[in-house]
Amino acid sequence: xxxxxxxxxxxxxxxxxxxxxxxxxxxxxxxxxxxxxxxxxxxxxxxxxxxxxxxxxxxxxxxxxxxxxxxxxxxxxxxxxxxxxxxxxxxxxxxxxxxxxxxxxxxxxxxxxxxxxxxxxxxxxxxxxxxxxxxxxxxxxxxxxxxxxxxxxxxxxxxxxxxxxxxxxxxxxxxxxxxxxxxxxxxxxxxxxxxxxxxxxxxxxxxxxxxxxxxxxxxxxxxxxxxxxxxxxxxxxxxxxxxxxxxxxxxxxxxxxxxxxxxxxxxxxxxxxxxxxxxxxxxxxxxxxxxxxxxxxxxxxxxxxxxxxxxxxxxxxxxxxxxxxxxxxxxxxxxxxxxxxxxxxxxxxxxxxxxxxxxxxxxxxxxxxxxxxxxxxxxxxxxxxxxxxxxxxxxxxxxxxxxxxxxxxxxxxxxxxxxxxxxxxxxxxxxxxxxxxxxxxxxxxxxxxxxxxxxxxxxxxxxxxxxxxxxxxxxxxxxxxxxxxxxxxxxxxxxxxxxxxxxxxxxxxxxxxxxxxxxxxxxxxxxxxxxxxxxxxxxxxxxxxxxxxxxxxxxxxxxxxxxxxxxxxxx
Amino acid sequence: xxxxxxxxxxxxxxxxxxxxxxxxxxxxxxxxxxxxxxxxxxxxxxxxxxxxxxxxxxxxxxxxxxxxxxxxxxxxxxxxxxxxxxxxxxxxxxxxxxxxxxxxxxxxxxxxxxxxxxxxxxxxxxxxxxxxxxxxxxxxxxxxxxxxxxxxxxxxxxxxxxxxxxxxxxxxxxxxxxxxxxxxxxxxxxxxxxxxxxxxxxxxxxxxxxxxxxxxxxxxxxxxxxxxxxxxxxxxxxxxxxxxxxxxxxxxxxxxxxxxxxxxxxxxxxxxxxxxxxxxxxxxxx
Numbered sequence: 001x002x003x004x005x006x007x008x009x010x011x012x013x014x015x016x017x018x019x020x021x022x023x024x025x026x027x028x029x030x031x032x033x034x035x036x037x038x039x040x041x042x043x044x045x046x047x048x049x050x051x052x053x054x055x056x057x058x059x060x061x062x063x064x065x066x067x068x069x070x071x072x073x074x075x076x077x078x079x080x081x082x083x084x085x086x087x088x089x090x091x092x093x094x095x096x097x098x099x100x101x102x103x104x105x106x107x108x109x110x111x112x113x114x115x116x117x118x119x120x121x122x123x124x125x126x127x128x129x130x131x132x133x134x135x136x137x138x139x140x141x142x143x144x145x146x147x148x149x150x151x152x153x154x155x156x157x158x159x160x161x162x163x164x165x166x167x168x169x170x171x172x173x174x175x176x177x178x179x180x181x182x183x184x185x186x187x188x189x190x191x192x193x194x195x196x197x198x199x200x201x202x203x204x205x206x207x208x209x210x211x212x213x214x215x216x217x218x219x220x221x222x223x224x225x226x227x228x229x230x231x232x233x234x235x236x237x238x239x240x241x242x243x244x245x246x247x248x249x250x251x252x253x254x255x256x257x258x259x260x261x262x263x264x265x266x267x268x269x270x271x272x273x274x275x276x277x278x279x280x281x282x283x284x285x286x287x288x289x290x291x292x293x294x295x296x297x298x299x300x301x302x303x304x305x306x307x308x309x310x311x312x313x314x315x316x317x318x319x320x321x322x323x324x325x326x327x328x329x330x331x332x333x334x335x336x337x338x339x340x341x342x343x344x345x346x347x348x349x350x351x352x353x354x355x356x357x358x359x360x361x362x363x364x365x366x367x368x369x370x371x372x373x374x375x376x377x378x379x380x381x382x383x384x385x386x387x388x389x390x391x392x393x394x395x396x397x398x399x400x401x402x403x404x405x406x407x408x409x410x411x412x413x414x415x416x417x418x419x420x421x422x423x424x425x426x427x428x429x430x431x432x433x434x435x436x437x438x439x440x441x442x443x444x445x446x447x448x449x450x451x452x453x454x455x456x457x458x459x460x461x462x463x464x465x466x467x468x469x470x471x472x473x474x475x476x477x478x479x480x481x482x483x484x485x486x487x488x489x490x491x492x493x494x495x496x497x498x499x500x501x502x503x504x505x506x507x508x509x510x511x512x513x514x515x516x517x518x519x520x521x522x523x524x525x526x527x528x529x530x531x532x533x534x535x536x537x538x539x540x541x542x543x544x545x546x547x548x549x550x551x552x553x554x555x556x557x558x559x560x561x562x563x564x565x566x567x568x569x570x571x
Numbered sequence: 572x573x574x575x576x577x578x579x580x581x582x583x584x585x586x587x588x589x590x591x592x593x594x595x596x597x598x599x600x601x602x603x604x605x606x607x608x609x610x611x612x613x614x615x616x617x618x619x620x621x622x623x624x625x626x627x628x629x630x631x632x633x634x635x636x637x638x639x640x641x642x643x644x645x646x647x648x649x650x651x652x653x654x655x656x657x658x659x660x661x662x663x664x665x666x667x668x669x670x671x672x673x674x675x676x677x678x679x680x681x682x683x684x685x686x687x688x689x690x691x692x693x694x695x696x697x698x699x700x701x702x703x704x705x706x707x708x709x710x711x712x713x714x715x716x717x718x719x720x721x722x723x724x725x726x727x728x729x730x731x732x733x734x735x736x737x738x739x740x741x742x743x744x745x746x747x748x749x750x751x752x753x754x755x756x757x758x759x760x761x762x763x764x765x766x767x768x769x770x771x772x773x774x775x776x777x778x779x780x781x782x783x784x785x786x787x788x789x790x791x792x793x794x795x796x797x798x799x800x801x802x803x804x805x806x807x808x809x810x811x812x813x814x815x816x817x818x819x820x821x822x823x824x825x826x827x828x829x830x831x832x833x834x835x836x837x838x839x840x841x842x843x844x845x846x847x848x849x850x851x852x853x854x855x856x857x
Contacts, residue, residue, distance in 0.1 A: 048854055048856070049851055049854060051811075051830075051831030051851065051854070052810075052811055052813075052831075052851060053809070053810060053811075054806055054810035054811065054814060058806065059715075059716060060721070065721045066721055066722050066723045067719075067720065067721050067722060067723055067724065069723075070723040073734075073735055074735070075732065075734055079732060080729060080731075082729060082731040082735045082736075082738055083723045083725070083738075084723070084736060085719075085722050085723045085724065085736060085737055085738065086719070086722040086723075086736070086737065088736055180836075180839050180840045181840060182839050182840055183840070183841070183842055221836075222836075223833065223834035223835065223836050224834070224835040224836055224838075224839040225831075225832065225833065225834060225835060226835065227831070345842075346842065346843035347842070347843055348835070348838055348839065348841060348842065348843045348844055350827075350828055350829055350835075351835035351838055351839050352835075352839075356839075390805075390809035390822070390823065390826055390828045391805050391806050391809045391810060394805060402801070403688075403689040403690070403778075403782075403801050403804075404688060404689065404691065404775065405691050405693055408690055408691060408693060408695065408698075409693060409695060412695050412825065412826055415826050415827065415828070416827065416843050440727065441723075441725065442725070491734055492734065493733070493734035493735075493736075494734060494735060494736050495733075495734070495736045495737075
């Protein structure tokens with residue numbers, strides 16, 4: 001018999017960006033909030049020893065322990081899904097702040113096109129442009145409607161940047177100026193301008209200068225130490241939930257965080273949640289936390305998995321296309337990139353920051369004509385200087401031996417003579433790309449693992465090759481002596497790291513037949529359950545997802561306060 | 572043990588050899604700083620003083636307040652050597668890290684000679700052997716990583732598609748043990764010599780046969796074993812010296828990598844600037 005605790009106004013499952021933002025907003029408004037976090041506590045002081053590539057980048061210090069829980073993967077329904085036994089394609093965050101701690105901080109707003117992709121594609125190219133199996137849909141919300149929430153996220157996090165010449169309208173400038181421009185960034189910018197493209201400094205959560213946000217939280221400037229992605233920030237310069245929103249929630253006295261608390265079921269009755277059941281992983285005790293409102297803010301996979309395990313919402317059926325929970329899993333086509341080798345110039349690429357870069361959107365969204373192309377959308381192309389840490393960065397020109405004397409000499413020679421330009425390709429949703437519960441493999445508690453069914457389609461292969469070719473053109477214009485770029489992206493595989501931009505499964509939309517949540521991330525089937533995160537994306541854009549996740553979290557917080565007053569579905 | 576047990580050299584000799592390498596203080600090619608000076612220069616206090624890392628009157632949370640806290644109430648870092656003595660006379664401390672936690676000495680020699688072929692000593696600087704890569708690998712295999720402690724190792728095990736990644740039941744330490752034994756067996760079969768005794772060219776041929784799966788093994792994939800060894804070699808050459816490789820940061824020096832500096836704010840908008848590396852030890856609060 002599980003122990004039952006006193007009821008709280010709101011229980012939050014997973015305290016990362018979404019959970020932290022919602023906790024801050026709700027507790028400021030006077031609600032009592034319990035945050036259940038299955039990982040451990042994290043704080044800036046943890047990172048004095050953080051400049052350790054082996055421990056953090058290669059042994060995955062910040063990531064979920066896969067021995068306890070992983071996902072299973074198959075390329076299609078015809079083969080048996082097998083567990084991701086060790087990390088590869090993407091990394092699952094763990095602990096307070098979640099993936100919001102080990103991110104790079106690249107904080108893009110999606111394009112207005114992204115939110116209305118289906119209708120805009122049909123309007124311009126006709127119905128046949130969208131393949132029958134492609135299940136992209138409009139979000140049910142426009143860029144303009146979401147803009148104020150983007151602004152809120154940027155002001156809170158102190159985003160450093162300059163306006164995107166091809167982006168949507170902004171109500172406010174970025175709160176801090178762009179990051180410093182390294183010679184490599186300058187080279188890219190100059191080349192792009194000569195090519196009549198529209199480069200701009202990458203919007204960064206690394207913080208270009210000291211900043212105090214509207215909540216009164218002060219942070220110091222980035223030191224360009226080159227240890228961002230997969231690492232925590234020892235300065236608290238990089239915006240993460242632990243140094244921004246969580247202290248705000250804590251200060252109200254109305255936020256109670258319980259770490260090592262792994263939520264396993266959302267309890268519900270008659271279309272309403274009554275609370276959650278979680279296991280205290282330090283004692284193994286099962287505990288019930290009753291609540292008026294349940295907010296699901298864990299990572300994409302666990303958001304979907306919790307709903308399926310709790311039998312909340314209609315499970316997606318890939319045969320019929322009916323049902324919504326698990327539908328439209330999408331990813332990122334990250335392979336469209338080019339490497340340039342420079343004989344006459346060395347760059348200080350040992351230094352850097354997670355979102356130090358220059359980007360252009362000329363090949364993103366529908367900013368270029370797709371009439372004669374076999375794909376829709378595109379991706380942001382950027383040169384970023386995130387810090388060339390020596391174990392993982394040993395590029396050599398094609399044709400070089402991969403070990404031995406020649407490799408050693410060349411890898412040393414090119415250590416600071418190599419730059420990369422890469423596209424972050426959008427990922428469209430397909431009927432047969434989905435998430436469901438694995439029939440065989442279980443987690444440490446005996447619950448089924450999340451099963452991922454996904455592969456690259458012709459859309460992705462065409463898009464990836466296109467972005468690689470554009471990246472190579474820019475690299476040539478930059479003056480590289482030798483340029484290597486991808487000619488074929490191959491099937492999706494789970495072995496090599498690509499991107500931790502997994503999306504979908506609890507998607508947002510205008511109506512319950514095609515979506516699990518409305519534009520306040522409120523479940524159509526249980527109006528006191530809010531499921532927030534990149535799980536809401538009906539398909540993925542050609543950018544990093546975090547700013548959009550943050551914007552949705554602010555909008556959800558507003559929705560929850562409205563719901564608290566009036567009840568019922570908000571849309 | 573079977574045919575892998577060829578022992579031409581007494582163990583003692585090999586041990587002495589490696590100890591000698593590591594006891595020789597490696598000259599610092601990039602600058603004459605002693606460890607003591609380096610530690611002082613790179614202390615957090617110095618960093619805070621020289622970078623003007625302040626926000627005026629802003630209240631600061633997080634690491635910075637602790638940084639200040641840690642430097643306010645502490646002495647300058649004390650180096651491991653005896654204080655007051657000059658660089659020349661200072662006794663070099665023995666490196667007690669140079670011993671084996673998992674591998675046998677015979678296995679160790681095979682790993683050492685194989686990784687040296689992957690990352691050989693040349694005119695640019697030290698190779699895997701001098702950098703201590705084999706010690707690094709031994710130490711890694713002894714710990715969580717060797718046991719796949721944070722990997723999902725639950726049954727059932729099925730042969731999967733290559734897109735699905737490793738699906739075997741063997742742990743890394745088992746794969747490496749089998750791999751080095753097979754490396755030696757193959758050398759004995761092809762050349763009638765153990766792997767460490769082969770001339771460099773023949774060692775390369777053996778490694779190529781593994782890399783290309785020309786050697787067919789029943790228990791493990793020869794190419795996956797080779798790939799793991801190659802990755803481990805780069806890890807051992809370039810990870811923090813804390814882990815037993817990258818001896819005296821000479822892997823970093825050879826590459827021009829500055830290790831883990833506190834700040835590049837002054838360098839980020841400049842051309843490539845060489846600086847002497849610092850290690851995690853320099854970040855220890857004293």
